Amino acid sequence: MPFPQDPIRIEFVLSFEDWLEARGYRPQNEKERKTFHADYLLFSAERRSFDADGHGWIYTFSGGKAEHSWTDMMGLGMNGHTTVLMTMRGHYVVPHCALKKNELERLRTWLEAVMNDSIPLDSLADPDTIH
DSSP: OOOOSSOEEEEEEOOHHHHHHHHTOOOSSHHHHHHHHHHHHHHTOSEEEEEEOSSEEEEEETTEEEEEEGGGOOEEEEOSSEEEEEETTEEEEEEGGGSOHHHHHHHHHHHHHHHTTOSOGGGTOOTTSOO
8 A cells, every 4th residue: 555645744742541552661660651751751751743744754752853764764553542653763653543544544554564675665745745
């Protein structure tokens, strides 16, 4: 399945529960949960945006903008409530609740294809994309 013709653009605040899930944290008690929550509030409770098209994605957060081409992907985490795009420079969490159902399904199918090298990357670029 080719990348959606319409670029995807979402803005969101990552919830504490999604933050825990994306990192694989499972607090064992209330003290540990409060410690994780304090870290979340310090470093991750902020407005973010995710823009994607056939060339790659831009992830904007308090630290600035991270721009990546799809060839930068080193891994992909597909969890119950989040998708995590992994590169050498970082991990980028996209919460499923920020996407429409059809966008989420198309993005998942396409990301799986990219990770399995079943789509030639030079066929993804569309002249009307956001980059």
